[in-house]
Amino acid sequence: MIVSLPFALLIILIVLLSSLRVVREYERAVVFLLGRFWKVKGPGLIIVVPVIQQAVKVDLRTRVLDVPTQDVISRDNVSVKVNAVVYYRVVDPEKAVIRVEDFQLATSQLAQTTLRSVLGQHELDEMLAEREKLNADIRRILDEQTDAWGIKVSNVEIKHVDLDESMIRAIARQAEAERERRAKVIAAEGEFQAAQRMLEAAEIMARRPEAMQLRYLVALQDIANEKTQTLVFPIPIELARLLPHLGRAASDGAPHE
Numbered sequence: 001m002i003v004s005l006p007f008a009l010l011i012i013l014i015v016l017l018s019s020l021r022v023v024r025e026y027e028r029a030v031v032f033l034l035g036r037f038w039k040v041k042g043p044g045l046i047i048v049v050p051v052i053q054q055a056v057k058v059d060l061r062t063r064v065l066d067v068p069t070q071d072v073i074s075r076d077n078v079s080v081k082v083n084a085v086v087y088y089r090v091v092d093p094e095k096a097v098i099r100v101e102d103f104q105l106a107t108s109q110l111a112q113t114t115l116r117s118v119l120g121q122h123e124l125d126e127m128l129a130e131r132e133k134l135n136a137d138i139r140r141i142l143d144e145q146t147d148a149w150g151i152k153v154s155n156v157e158i159k160h161v162d163l164d165e166s167m168i169r170a171i172a173r174q175a176e177a178e179r180e181r182r183a184k185v186i187a188a189e190g191e192f193q194a195a196q197r198m199l200e201a202a203e204i205m206a207r208r209p210e211a212m213q214l215r216y217l218v219a220l221q222d223i224a225n226e227k228t229q230t231l232v233f234p235i236p237i238e239l240a241r242l243l244p245h246l247g248r249a250a251s252d253g254a255p256h257e
Helices: 004-019 093-098 103-119 124-129 131-149 165-207 209-225 237-253
Strands: 020-023 027-033 036-041 044-047 053-059 063-073 079-090 151-162
Touching (some): 020 027, 103 131, 103 151, 131 151
Antiparallel strands (some): 020 044, 063 079, 079 151
């Protein structure tokens, strides 16, 4: 009896020590009682009775999932290779343990299929120019699908959209043609505005003859300031207007044979 008492105390001490678990601040323990879900414990020191209770620890920190490169065919039949990164975390440890066998693997596979499905509905130009919108669409779909697993998808970022060499050359030619088109449009717009201004200036000068005289003097000043051996004197406006009348008067006054 004396020998068995210390042995019994040792057994009790071992059982007590084995039932103590330390759960960190970023962890939770999903405890099962005889195979049935009991409660979620933690953080801190918890007691899990051996044999009749089991505990599964779940990390609540944000996880980074690197989605492998996926072959995507866009809506305009362009083949591209796309990879992305997904940020998610467990918000409901009970669902993450009970509803899905391996929530990390399930989230990874779902992210791959969702990436191909969403990008396949858009054209190549949209993949390159509207990346923020595509990120938001993928995140929303993933978040809805993983909600049943107790997972919250906080962010999705498309990292690379890789094209083959022929497509890169085609895009470069398209961009060059677009730049030439814009340059021609800008030049035509400038000529149109200049013509409008010249028409407005001509209308003002037609209404105000003194404005034309002022322009005449400015032109003479500009010619005089230039370093040239040839000097051109424009005919004054009044003299130009009188020339037809002088010609008719001279012809009328000439002697007739």
